[in-house]
Amino acid sequence: MARLPRLTLAEQPHHVIQRGNNRQAIFVDNADREMLLGLLGENAARFGIALHAYVLMDNHYHLLATPASADGLPLWMQAVGRRYVRYFNDRHGRTGTLWEGRYKSTLIQTDRYLLTCMAYIDLNPVRAGLVAEAGDYPWSSYAHYAGLRHDKLVTPHPLYWTLGNTPFAREAAYADLVRGGIAAADQAVLTEATLHGWAAGDRDFLEALQRNTARRVLKSRPGRPPAPRA
Numbered sequence: 001m002a003r004l005p006r007l008t009l010a011e012q013p014h015h016v017i018q019r020g021n022n023r024q025a026i027f028v029d030n031a032d033r034e035m036l037l038g039l040l041g042e043n044a045a046r047f048g049i050a051l052h053a054y055v056l057m058d059n060h061y062h063l064l065a066t067p068a069s070a071d072g073l074p075l076w077m078q079a080v081g082r083r084y085v086r087y088f089n090d091r092h093g094r095t096g097t098l099w100e101g102r103y104k105s106t107l108i109q110t111d112r113y114l115l116t117c118m119a120y121i122d123l124n125p126v127r128a129g130l131v132a133e134a135g136d137y138p139w140s141s142y143a144h145y146a147g148l149r150h151d152k153l154v155t156p157h158p159l160y161w162t163l164g165n166t167p168f169a170r171e172a173a174y175a176d177l178v179r180g181g182i183a184a185a186d187q188a189v190l191t192e193a194t195l196h197g198w199a200a201g202d203r204d205f206l207e208a209l210q211r212n213t214a215r216r217v218l219k220s221r222p223g224r225p226p227a228p229r230a
Contacts, residue, residue, distance in 0.1 A: 006073075006074065006102075006105055006197060007105075007106070007107050007197060007198075007199060007213070007215055007217060008067065008070055008071070008073045008074060008105070008107070009070055009107060009213075010067060010068060010069050010070045010072070011066060011067075011068065012066065012067075012107050012108075012110075013052065013064060013065070013066045013107070013108050013110055013114055013117075013157065014064070014065055014066070014067070014073055014105050014106065014107050014108065015062070015063070015064055015105065015106050015108055015117050015121075015190060015193075015194050015200070016062065016063040016064075016065065016073070016077065016103055016104070016105045016194075017060060017061075017062055017103065017104040017105070017194050017195070018060060018061055018063075018077070018081065018099060018103040018104075019059060019060040019099070019100040019104075020059040020060060020098060020099065020100060021097050021098060021099060021100045021101075022100070023059050023100075024059060024098075025058050025059050026058075026059055026060070026061070026088070026098060026099075027056065027058060028092060031091075032088065032091075033056050033139055035084065035087055036056065036061070036080070036084055037054075037056070037153060039079075039080045039083055039084055040054070040063070040080055040153060041152070041153045043076050043079045043080050044065070044076060044153070046076075046079070047067070047069075047072045047073075047075045047076040047079070048067060048068030048069055048072045049065050049066070049067050049068070049072055049073065049076050050065060050066045050067075050068075050155040050157070051063065051064075051065045051153055051154060051155055052064045052065060052066065052114075052118065052141075052154065052155060052156065052157045052160075053117070053118045053121045053122065053140075053141045053145075053154070054121065054140060054141050054153070054154075055121050055122060055124045055125065055137070055139065055140035055141070055142075056139040056140070057124055057125070057128065062120075062121045062124060063121075064114070064117050064118060064121060066157065073105070077103050081099060081103070084098070085097070085098045085099070104194050104195050104196075104197070105194060105197065106190075106193040106194040106197060106198060106199060106200050107199045107200070107209070107217075108190070108193075108199070108200045108201065109199075109200060109201030109202060109205040110157070110159060111159070112200075112201055112202055112205065113186070113189075113190065113200050113201065114157055114159050115159060115160070115163075115174075115177060116182050116186050116190070117190055118141075118145070118160075118174075119177055119178045119181070119182050120182055120186070120187060120190050121140065121141070122134045122140050122141070122142040122145075122178050123178060123181065123182065124140075125137035125139075125140065133179075134146075134178050134179075135148060135175075141153070141154050142178065145160070145170075145171065145174045145175075146171050146174060146175045146178075147167065147168070147171035160174070163177075198217060198218050199217040199218065206218050
């Protein structure tokens with residue numbers, strides 16, 4: 001079966017996952033991590049990307065980003081991916097591919113899933129057993145939102161500002177959100193949608209989205225399609 005083209009729209013947040021080939025490590029040390037972050041920031045400015053959240057794991061990374069144009073996200077990921085592979089292979093004396101095929105992505109409904117997706121991303125190291133709390137992990141955007149450090153890569157989404165009237169209130173509210181975790185159902189939706197390229201949102205959002213794109217936004221139900229009405 002031919003794979004669907006990616007669903008990317010301007011001015012809409014997208015959750016992105018890029019994995020190492022055969023789950024191999026894509027970072028050997030912190031210099032590699034710094035290089036990838038630098039490439040993400042450099043090319044975000046080049047292609048009109050607002051990077052809202054990120055986490056770098058050993059063999060994959062997650063991003064939450066809003067492109068200014070429909071082709072901004074794929075151009076960004078292509079530029080970052082190609083440059084990082086050249087750097088990584090040259091530095092570590094290797095050849096061949098580093099990535100597990102195409103990056104995975106999904107378009108998410110802002111008011112339903114954006115803050116949840118941020119928490120999902122920041123909780124990755126906790127779920128993996130690397131740290132006890134999100135704030136203990138240095139390679140994510142959590143510290144920026146929790147007021148622990150300033151991260152120049154991060155552009156907060158306008159929805160983040162609704163968490164409080166002051167920086168302290170927003171930071172405390174976001175830390176509480178992450179500390180409380182996310183529902184298993186929400187985690188499953190974000191994972192499934194991203195890995196398979198379906199949009200993540202409620203029924204009204206998905207129906208409105210489908211009316212504005214020829215590309216299917218939701219997994220088809222099994223069986224034959226319904227016959228047209230007379």
